[in-house]
Amino acid sequence: MSDTATGAVVTGFGAVTPLGTGADALHERAVAGESALHDGLGSCHGFRAVDHLSRHLVRRTDRFTQFTLVAADEALTRAGWTPGDLPYDAARVACVIGCGLGGTASFEAQGTVIAEQGAEYVSALMVPQMMANAAASHLSMRYGFKGESLCVASACSSGAQAIGTGLRLLAAGAADAVVVGGAEASTSELVSAAFRNAGALSPTGRCLPFDTDRDGFVIGEGAGVLVLETAGGAARRGAEALGAVRGYGATSDAHHLTAPDPGGGPAAEAVTQALRQAGTAPGELDYLNAHGTGTLLNDRLECDALRLALGGDALARIPMSSSKGALGHLFGAAGAVEAIATLQALRHGVAPPTAGLRRPDERLGELDLIRTARELPGGDRPRAALSTSFGFGGHNAALVLSTP
Incomplete structure (x- = not known):
């Protein structure tokens, strides 16, 4: 247990996002203040x-599984892992990938087939493509991971809870090692229509977290x-440690299927748990990457919860x-x-701005x-940050991350 007393080290990471393929593109373009939102969507056009x-x-x-495999290839290359030559016993490598909606594109495509051609023409691959655990399954097969493999499906907190689940397995x-993450590719008209009719989607096609003019979120993928x-x-x-996951906290609102707890207590408790596990005081945080959806209600309640937890x-x-x-x-x-x-x-000592935030x-x-991009302080101690995630269904998750 001594190896895990202070969390886990991160030896690799990779990303596919609307800002480009690769974790470096994510950082560089975000720090430059760029937004990849076009026509009311955050699509991975390239x-x-x-x-x-x-x-x-x-x-x-499905597209969400494809994103996962490409992001994982980058992460595992950074970590110095190669297929067929794992640094650990394959039975001791676990895989946890979060996903909220699964393969919606594959499901909708086959629905169109039924409508136009009949049920007998539906592909036998539809279920393997659309099931939310497909990304974790394909990733395990691609690299030969034979430890526990699962999908965390807790809406918008799935990715953070997948990381927390991996931390707990260690x-x-x-x-001995866990490949963790999250994936989604649900930018379809059907999903957009549902969120639009629920009043959560931005009618202007902008996402402006914490701005006076914010009016909802925009759907992205990656x-x-x-x-x-x-x-x-x-x-x-x-192996070089690129960072560390020091603490994880998770709670449930037990309040409403879509609306957050108005008092913010359970969300605040998730933050408190993460800080306690990390042994980190609020004043030691150098950066906070907020959930920040850009809806009027969620931004306000998140700030209330953070104020309750941090002071x-x-x-x-x-x-x-x-x-x-x-x-x-x-x-x-x-x-x-x-x-x-x-x-x-944290690694580069520069935090990205909230793109589009003006007022x-x-x-x-x-x-x-x-x-605008902000330099983070250096010093003798590792830099530390908090990242929060809150999902439909009342799922609250918080991670404390640091440089090695």
Whole structure:
């Protein structure tokens, strides 16, 4: 247990997002203040699965699984892992990938087939393509992971809870390494219509977290994958630690299927749990990557919960931004991609702004909202940050991340 007493080290990470393929593109373009939102969507326009995967594999997978495999290839390459030559016993490598909606594109395409041609023409591949655990399954097969493999499906907190689940597997001694992350590809008209009719989607096609003019979120797509190992395991194989997951907290609102708890208590408790596990005080946080969806209600209640957990004075001094102004809301991928964005900010010492933020909403209270890239302080101690994720169904998750 001594290897996991302070969490897990991150030896690799990779991402596919609307800002481009690769975790470096995510950081560089976000820091530059760029937004990838166009026509009311955060789509990965430049991504072509056949540029990275065999045509045989592309035909058998949904877009969210394709994102996962490409992000994982980057993460595992950074970690120095190769297929067929794992640094650990394959039975001791676990895989946890979060996903909120699964293969909606494959499901909708086959629905069209039924309507136009009849049920007998529905592909036998539809279920393997659309099932939410397909990404974790394909990733395990691609690299030969034979430890526990599962999908965390907790709406917009899925990616963060997948990381937390991996952390717990390591701490319990159930695995020596865990490949974790989240993926989503649900930018269809059907999903958009549902969120629009629920009043959550921005009618202007903009996502402006914490801005006075915010009016809802924009749907995005992508994937983020991280390799977690114990500090001792990484050191024994001579791997470079790119960062660390120090603490994880998760709670349930037990309040409403879509609306957050109005008091913010359970969300605040998730943050408190993560800080306690990490042994980190609010004043030691150098950056806060907020859930920040850009809806009137969620931004306000998140700020209330953060103030409750951290204290008003501490929150006012922590540089804070939301990735969703640049990427849109990636649902099941959001927590994992935002964890990678947070790690990149800590590693490079520069935090990205909330893209599009022009007029911070004073009704949210005193906040240090980042509007242009912000240098983070250095020093003798590791940089530390908080990343929050809150999902439909009342799922609350918080991660404390740091430099090694």
